[in-house]
Amino acid sequence: MYLDSHAHLDDERFQKDFEEILARMKHSGVTAMMNIGCDLPSSENSVRLAETYPWVWAAVGSHPDDADHVDEARIAVYRELCKHPRVKAIGEIGLDYHYEDVPREVQKQAFRMQMALAQELSLPVVVHEREAHEDGLRIVDEFPDVKGVFHCYSGSLEMAKELVKRGWYIGFTGVVTFKNARKAVEVAENIPLDRILIETDCPYMAPEPYRGRRNDPSLVPFVAAKIAQLRGLAPEDIGKATSENARRLFCIEEGK
Numbered sequence: 051m052y053l054d055s056h057a058h059l060d061d062e063r064f065q066k067d068f069e070e071i072l073a074r075m076k077h078s079g080v081t082a083m084m085n086i087g088c089d090l091p092s093s094e095n096s097v098r099l100a101e102t103y104p105w106v107w108a109a110v111g112s113h114p115d116d117a118d119h120v121d122e123a124r125i126a127v128y129r130e131l132c133k134h135p136r137v138k139a140i141g142e143i144g145l146d147y148h149y150e151d152v153p154r155e156v157q158k159q160a161f162r163m164q165m166a167l168a169q170e171l172s173l174p175v176v177v178h179e180r181e182a183h184e185d186g187l188r189i190v191d192e193f194p195d196v197k198g199v200f201h202c203y204s205g206s207l208e209m210a211k212e213l214v215k216r217g218w219y220i221g222f223t224g225v226v227t228f229k230n231a232r233k234a235v236e237v238a239e240n241i242p243l244d245r246i247l248i249e250t251d252c253p254y255m256a257p258e259p260y261r262g263r264r265n266d267p268s269l270v271p272f273v274a275a276k277i278a279q280l281r282g283l284a285p286e287d288i289g290k291a292t293s294e295n296a297r298r299l300f301c302i303e304e305g306k
């Protein structure tokens with residue numbers, strides 16, 4: 051049994067063959083997923099999916115690319131959406147200094163406002179952080195009561211250990227299966243198993259042997275299989291452990 055902790059199944063690229071993807075997920079043993087918002091429309095879509103399918107849960111929030119739309123009015127809308135019992139996290143929020151589509155100061159402000167909302171509502175967060183390690187950790191430290199996951203982790207082992215020390219989780223995508231994934235591999239090998247989440251981040255980040263193609267939640271077992279190989283365990287063991295980790299972090303009830 052696998053839980054995809056980070057998917058964007060509301061993406062328009064899934065519209066045509068949505069039912070086929072659901073069938074493939076079932077076939078691959080993927081029995082639960084978190085659908086993650088990036089902006090207001092995708093946050094609303096995530097809630098809708100979670101309402102429709104009992105094995106989907108939602109996160110709502112603004113990705114750093116959407117940070118320039120985060121103001122008090124938007125926070126109020128997210129606060130309302132979070133009243134839905136199937137919304138289990140704020141996300142994805144954070145910092146992206148690689149693309150830097152939005153100025154850094156604006157990104158930091160939006161990140162802080164959404165961390166404050168998570169604190170107010172006692173919800174975990176899903177963090178997107180790229181090439182902003184120092185500022186990312188600094189803002190995490192400003193909100194010691196807020197826990198979450200650094201998804202599609204791209205930082206050092208040292209920083210991963212710092213996050214683990216603070217009670218956070220580390221999320222791995224198909225990147226860990228890539229030939230040049232030295233850093234992600236090192237982190238996946240060395241952090242405690244009870245802090246690891248697996249995810250697709252679909253439609254992006256398809257694992258080998260599907261690299262470069264459209265990703266979907268049925269491929270998350272490939273991420274588990276790679277981590278299992280690194281740690282000398284069976285893929286099912288990684289599936290079970292990472293599902294339990296995600297359920298613990300997001301307070302998702304057992305079953306399904």
Ligand code: NI
Nearest residue numbers: 056086142251
């Ligand atoms: Ni994402």
